[in-house]
Amino acid sequence: MLKALIVFLLAAIVVSLVVGYVFFYKDQGRSKRVMYALGVRVTLAIILMICVFYGISTGQLSFGAPWS
16 A cells, blocks of 8 residues: 555656646746646655655565565
């Protein structure tokens, strides 16, 4: 469940990045929509870091390679 949440958050960050680019391209940097997309992306990144730290601390995620 936690790994699926992490993958979802990574995908959401990429989508937010693309949306921010589209806003920047269409508005030529004159609107605040780019800044709102940046705020969403930063928030998603913070949630992602919290999930990774939680997974490491509970043992659901590990540092080792899966093939070793």
